[in-house]
């Protein structure tokens with residue numbers, strides 16, 4: 001079967017079409033005939049070698065296949081997996097696992113990592129939901145805020161940030177989000193109560209809205225120390241790329257890692273319903289035939305993409 005992988009780490013041109021043995025669904029697993037796989041920042045990291053140690057420690061051998069979410073049609077069902085061939089699903093996939101990533105014609109995933117495609121949503125848009133949706137739910141869960149409290153979201157125009165704004169709003173939180181001038185309307189349309197100008201002084205802008213600081217902040221723009229002053233004493237900072245820093249002032253640091261929520265079928269089902277109810281909006285910037293993955297990686301790394309880039313098989 002055709003997949004997109006790297007045998008050597010490096011730039012986008014290291015992504016190549018590879019021929020891999022057809023996988024088969026084991027007990028509790030399904031095989032998905034992939035139609036769409038999204039391109040995320042973590043994929044460019046895997047390609048560049050940032051996950052080399054984890055891949056080796058997992059005993060995996062090249063070619064390594066990136067990709068953390070997909071949508072397609074089930075075409076093989078392992079014993080005990082509650083699915084039927086032909087059902088359209090979306091799933092989170094883990095490239096640092098024996099199943100490999102989503103950039104492949106056929107991907108086997110544990111049934112717990114799968115949910116139905118939202119009614120009325122095509123496979124390309126559905127593919128953008130599982131990984132970033134679970135990340136957003138995980139980050140908000142880590143903050144532990146109650147309805148009516150305020151959350152700040154940076155990187156709000158991005159794929160993860162947009163889901164954070166929408167899901168926080170749905171949970172009854174008051175949302176302060178950042179945006180450049182050109183993204184302000186977009187971020188407001190996602191439900192942010194207050195939009196502040198993005199940039200290195202974003203914390204001061206958030207304090208203008210919340211003078212005592214916010215009780216929770218999700219740093220989807222990965223500004224780390226720059227955002228800490230926005231948080232109230234004893235509040236919570238959720239970071240999405242790890243951080244060795246120390247926020248101080250009794251602020252709790254939570255390092256979000258979506259793989260810890262990969263088996264949260266209940267959350268995947270909730271995300272499906274949010275899309276069906278129109279409170280979560282999958283955004284697609286552009287699709288590429290899978291063999292053009294190097295172009296998609298170049299575009300993502302250039303920055304400024306609004307909505308997800310999606311590879312089609």
Ligand SMILES: NC(=O)c1ccc[n+]([C@@H]2O[C@H](COP(=O)([O-])OP(=O)(O)OC[C@H]3O[C@@H](n4cnc5c(N)ncnc54)[C@H](OP(=O)(O)O)[C@@H]3O)[C@@H](O)[C@H]2O)c1
Nearest residue numbers: 041135155157158159160161198221240256257258303304
């Ligand atoms: N830990 C996990 O489990 C997990 C899961 C999912 C995602 N993530 C991480 O979450 C981050 C966001 O992912 P994404 O898919 O949403 O990326 P994205 O779509 O590229 O969004 C990132 C947003 O942040 C903005 N931004 C970047 N640097 C900034 C800065 N210095 N100041 C202000 N804004 C800045 C970007 O603007 P421009 O486009 O204009 O640069 C963009 O709007 C990535 O680092 C990703 O790896 C982690």
